[in-house]
Amino acid sequence: MDPCRRTGLSGVLCSFSLLCVLLDIQLDGVLGATHVEIEHHLEMGRKLLAAGQLAEALSHYHSAVEGDSKNYLTYYKRAAVFLAMGKSKSALPDLTRAIQLKPDFMAARLQRGNILLKQGNIPEAREDFEAVLQRSPEDAEAKEQQMRSYELEDLQEEARAAYHQGDYSTTISVLERVIEISPWDPESRELRAESYIRMGDPQKAIQDLTPTTRLRNDNRAAFLKLSMLHYSLGEHHDSLNHVRECLKLDQDDKGCFSHYKQVKKLSKQLDSAEELIHMERYEDAIDKYESVMRTEPNVLYYTNLAKERICFSYVKLKFAEEAIDVCSEAHQRDPRNTNILRDRAEAYILNQDYEKAVEDYQEAREFNGDSQDIKEGLERAQKMLKISRKRDYYKILGVSRSANKQEVIKAYRKLAQQWHPDNFQSETEKKEAEKKFIDIAQAKEVLTDPELRQKFDAGEDPLDPENNQGGGGSQGWAHHFDPFQSGGSFHFKFQHN
Structure with missing residues (x-):
């Protein structure tokens, strides 16, 4: 018969006693197994740490800490892995826990003091160094770090005083040493970033502000400032990325949300404008870049960029006068921009x-x-200049470089009628007319032949004997074309091309 099959209080007590016995047996088994496992994890952690396999070592130390939350060494060893991984913020709680479990654990105190000093937390760091020195007055590292803590304190005061006096160059110089001692102190980097901004060096400000987003748990101010700095430099994609990081921390942050809307709108317009240029929709691209200037009239970079790209688009459209006007304005804004000079040169060629x-x-x-x-x-512009001093087929017909075939033929017919030799009486006039008529005919031949026109536009005269030695085909015929070479009376007839 089951010894616990009783009624009343005695039955309940019997059941409770039996349960306790069973729990004790299971607990003993678990504790025994856990001890073995903890030793295994500690040993594996040590080997993996020595081999440089930090992530794997950390996993084993996590298991060791979970298995025995009272062992100060497991916390200390896990802190060592965090430090090796560059995660000082994660190491700090483990060192603090190790010191709580063993207050006279000086190695942990010294390590924690070093981290606190690098974070710029002078009072707490100094407490740890003093505790070490009370126990070991000759500890060289503790002495050196304590002296650094006093030096750091003096330097911080000097930097703040220089900043408030508007002496930003001195502030930056002093903060060089401050950050050397406490590289994980966000306040020192933020102060130096502000000094760089005041001195007109946003790039260096960005270099200082970027790590502060990791040194503080919620550094929305740094993300917003980084976004604004990138925005001012024309780096709208980077600006958008940083302001989004701010909104990840707090989607209701008014400053970040307001700036996000502006950056997103402008970024979308800029990307769209470049896509239109890629698609060779130049008139639409011009409209879009004009919208960019309306969206952001206060940051010169975007206005300058818009002018540069509108200049480029007008050249592609072969609108010479409009291109020259816009390119010249863009050149005044940005005199060393080679893209603008190149595009204006092409507009001048047009x-x-x-x-x-x-x-x-x-x-x-x-x-x-x-x-x-x-x-x-x-080289092409120089060739064209050289040719223009001899003969320019566009000028001969009085058409623009963007004239189409129909416009060329229309101009040709008008001039051919005007300069036909039959219209003149004296031999001198007839000879002059013949010369002009040949030039007109040759100009029409070149500008209505796509291959010949392409060569001429590239700075080569396809009818120049120097360029056609031994040449045949249409080039050879065009070069020797002379409607009067037979010496007889030439009867002019218009061709309907």
Whole structure:
């Protein structure tokens, strides 16, 4: 019969006693197994740490701490792994716990003091160094770190005083040493970033502010400032990324949300404008860049960029006069921008002003002598200038470089009627008319032949004997084309091309 099959209080007590016995047996088994497992985890952690396999070592130390939360050494060893991984903030609680469990554990105190000093927490760091020195007055590391804590305190006061006096150069100089002693102190980096901003060096400010987003648990202010700095430099994608990090911490942050809307709108417009250029929809791209200037009229970078890209788009559209006007304005805003100089040179070429085109390409080469694009453009502009001083087929017909075939033929017919030799009486006039008529006919031949026109636009005269030695085909025929070479009376007939 079951000894606990009784009624009343005695039955309950019997059941409770039996349960306790069973729990004791199970607990003894668990504790015994856990002890073995803890030793295994500690040993594996030690080996993996020595081998540099930090993540694996950390996993074993986690298990050791969970298995025995009263062992100060497991906390200390896990802190060592965190430090090896560069995670000082995670190491600090473990060192504190190890000291709580063993207040005379001086190695942990010294390690914690070092971390606190690097974080710029002078009072607490000094407490740890003093505790070590009370127990071991000759400890060299504790003495040195204590002296550094006093030096750091003096330097921080000096830096703050210089900043309040507006002496930002001195502030930066002093903070160099401050950050050398306490590289994990966000306040020192933030103060130096502000000094760089006041001195007009946003790039260095960004370098100082970026690590502070990790040194503080919730550093929305740094994310917002980083976003604004990148925005001011024209780095709108980086700006958007940082302000989004701010909103991840608090989606209702008014400052970040307001800036986010502005950056997102502008970034979308800029990306869209570049996509339109990629699609060769240049008129739409011009409209979009004009919207960019309306969205952000106060940051010069975006206005300058918009002017530069509108200049480029007008050149692609072959609107010479509009391109020259916008490119010239863009050049005044950004005189060393080689893209603007290149594009204005192309606009001058469209306008048949080759001397100015050469000048712009030469200036662009001074700023960027390694650019193959600029080198080739200069050579082409120089060829065109040389040809224009001999004969320019566009000028002969009085058409623009963007004229289509129908416009070329229309101009040709008008001039051919005007300069037909039959319209003149004297031999001198007839000879002059013949010369002009041949030029007009040759100009029409070149500008209505896509291959010949392409060569001429590239700075080569396809009808120049120097370029056609031994040449045949349409080039050879065009070069020797002379409607009067038979010596007889030439009867002019218009071709309906």
